[in-house]
Amino acid sequence: MAHGARLFSKPPGRPQTAEQLRATAGRSSELHSAVAVARDGKILFEAIAIAGMTMRRLGEAEIDVYLDQAGEAVTSSVGAYQLEGLGVHLFERIEGDHFTILGLPLLPLLAFLRSERLLGV
Numbered sequence: 001m002a003h004g005a006r007l008f009s010k011p012p013g014r015p016q017t018a019e020q021l022r023a024t025a026g027r028s029s030e031l032h033s034a035v036a037v038a039r040d041g042k043i044l045f046e047a048i049a050i051a052g053m054t055m056r057r058l059g060e061a062e063i064d065v066y067l068d069q070a071g072e073a074v075t076s077s078v079g080a081y082q083l084e085g086l087g088v089h090l091f092e093r094i095e096g097d098h099f100t101i102l103g104l105p106l107l108p109l110l111a112f113l114r115s116e117r118l119l120g121v
Contacts, residue, residue: 006023008020008024008029008078008079008080009078010075010077010078011074011075011080013075014067014075017067017074017075017080018063018064018067020079021055021058021063021066021067021080021081021090022058022063024055024079025055025056025057025058025063025090026055026056026058027054027055028052028053028054028055028093029052029053029054029055029079030050030051030052030053031050031051031053031078031079031096031100031101032048032049032050033048033049033050033051033100033101033103033104033105034046034047034048034049034105035047035104035105035108035109037109037112037113044112044116045109045112047105047108047109047112048105049096049097049100049105049108050096050100051094051095051096051097051100051101052093052094052095052096053079053091053093053094053095053096053101054091054092054093054094055090055091055092056090056091056092058090066086066089066090069086070082070085070086070087073085074087083098083101083102084102
């Protein structure tokens with residue numbers, strides 16, 4: 001996840017998670033995701049996707065309540081949230097593909113696999 005020139009990674013614990021949420025609250029960020037398919041050292045397909053996400057303003061009390069309710073699971077995601085769970089409450093606007101936010105530009109990958117007749121659907 002990127003906010004301007006600052007890149008974020010999975011926070012190692014609650015203090016870093018809270019700091020990361022303070023840094024992104026009320027701001028827009030970009031979440032980058034990519035996929036590649038290779039065979040015998042040759043890249044057959046690659047796709048890069050970016051989702052725009054605007055987090056709502058959060059006070060210290062809101063961050064504490066969120067971290068209490070979400071638990072340690074928030075340290076397993078780059079943005080300190082899981083959009084498919086409680087993390088969705090942190091946002092006011094999301095632009096882009098849902099699967100990109102979950103970590104894989106799935107729709108372009110599926111289109112490639114279908115074009116190569118690697119899927120039966």
